[in-house]
Amino acid sequence: MKRSVTINDIADHAGVSRSTVSLVLRGNPRISDDTRERVRHSIRELGYTYNRNAANLRSQTSQAIGLIINDLRNPFFTELTASIEEAADARGYFVYLVQSRESPERQNRLVQSLVEHGVAGMIICPATGTDRDLFDRLHLQKTPVCIAVRPWPDERFDFSGPDNFRAGQLAVDALVAQGHRRIAFLGGERGNPSRDDRLAGYFSALQKNGLRFDDALTVASRPTRTSGIDDLEQVLALADPPTAALCYNDFVAISVMHGLRRHGLEPGRDMALIGFDGMPEAEMSHPTLSTILLDAESVGSNAAALLMNRIANPEAAPSRWIETPKLILRESIGTAPDRGTAAL
């Protein structure tokens, strides 16, 4: 931070006014080639570095946006973050990356701090349990905000996220098409709106296919790298265990695969599995994992685009980008289950 040479020093050295130097720095065409060169020369001579914060203070602008995610280690958020960084960079913005770690209190603190730092806007993936007040405040102070990934019932903001309801339906339909009739939904944290929507899609598709909903077949848990194993135990212990499962995300699914092997069961053959997210590792598992692709890259770049529009045009009506999920069939979908076939 030791800053010594300023625009004033350049002005003195080049024998022009402070204003002129400023105009040169910003490439204003009104400055003659002659002066421009003299100023440029002084800049190199003195080793000047531009102080963007001072400029931003005066001009009330900012090249920074905030990104609040829950957990960078979740590959969906990794992909999201990477694509937002790329989109922001392409438009000359920097990204402040912060993790709320599913704590609404931390999230409040972070949002406040980002506002104090004068970000041009922010992209927020609301933590489970976020209070509405936060968004009331943001709306009040007219901070440009794009809500991402997690559906949030607030029509005042832009939104970019996957269609989780449709995703849930797609997954069930795929398993029903394989002849499955007892289908579990494993993993995900209760109260997580993404899970709720996938679950709602699951219910809806069960109904549409004339299947009975069995409460014992949906198991929730805190998402960790191994939680799927515990979730699986619960449904395997049932008198009439499921022949297939939707897993809250690909992590859970891969963890469930390991759980199955512990019981001497082969994923895909003894239980059909399908995950959500479409993370790259799904293609590398054994058996390869069927999944519902929720294109994080597209969600991210669209969130960035929405935010940029909002910054440029604060009064425009809020808009929504809903990413259509895509079914990716791989080995874990298996073939028709024995019982399923017998029952037909």
Add this chain to the structure above:
Amino acid sequence: MKRSVTINDIADHAGVSRSTVSLVLRGNPRISDDTRERVRHSIRELGYTYNRNAANLRSQTSQAIGLIINDLRNPFFTELTASIEEAADARGYFVYLVQSRESPERQNRLVQSLVEHGVAGMIICPATGTDRDLFDRLHLQKTPVCIAVRPWPDERFDFSGPDNFRAGQLAVDALVAQGHRRIAFLGGERGNPSRDDRLAGYFSALQKNGLRFDDALTVASRPTRTSGIDDLEQVLALADPPTAALCYNDFVAISVMHGLRRHGLEPGRDMALIGFDGMPEAEMSHPTLSTILLDAESVGSNAAALLMNRIANPEAAPSRWIETPKLILRESIGTAPDRGTAAL
């Protein structure tokens, strides 16, 4: 950015001077409880938000650090970034996250821009092909810098990273202990200093174990999610293919597993595999992947700690944190190869 109510408005409203408000905001004890309360009340009343940039301009401070990595999608960098964010947050700092995408030119631009934004310091994972000039400039302008992950021959800066040489040795020793005598080194980009060090460790351990080095057994390639397959093809085509392989990282290793299956070979049984990084997915692959754990979390938190020390104490002698790699044996290490056993 629409900022209206400032410290002046608070001062007027509370009937005190601007200076007093500033002192209250910073919790200075010289202000009487009475005035403090009056000021606090006005702050709430008017809905004031602190402008940290203005404060930073005056006080020549900053709560932001820059983090330059190559590619966030690489799980090692994901983990590194997450842990740096956490360490920075714990100390009241924000992180500007940027990706150089292995382009030295982009990296130069980004560093320059971060300096202009007045970051307190930065953590840099040098892109392959970085020019020394960049660091000369940084050193000249006394920007606090910690180099991370990629070894970089510059004693003027702090460094935090794994011991890649030792890691290479460890991997070879583990395979030799299983009786392997033809060991390949697959993947990684030529010119990447991390790879070079692992390779040097590989050479050194081969020699130590009395094994002949065969140039045909080291294959380099641009790291993608599937490059391991191509690398594998090259060594399988040899008259005398290897019975085991070090893979540049866990990605490459998992990709090699898939390549083996395409040839009807079983990873672990027909070819022993060991990766580098210790990414969580390694535990979830089938067979589970042996790997050399290079603790990204530790590398990250130590990089953050070194940078913070540097910021607090710019004149201290540079220091280095070298993370000791750890061998993690899993199924992919297999058992002694047939030929290996026969040869004994």
Add this chain to the structure above:
DNA sequence: GTTAGTTGGTAGAACGATCTAACAGCAGAA
């Protein structure tokens, strides 16, 4: 009754840029 020290607060410059309004100097038109 002067002096010295403490307590609580303030005025005005400063940080390093941009913005507004104006100003020479000159060309061309009336």
Add this chain to the structure above:
DNA sequence: TTCTGCTGTTAGATCGTTCTACCAACTAAC
């Protein structure tokens, strides 16, 4: 000759804070 308009440049205020130096009022000591 005077006026108008353009070109290139500038002085001074300003953005929202902090910093330095100083001050008034009061207490305690000599």
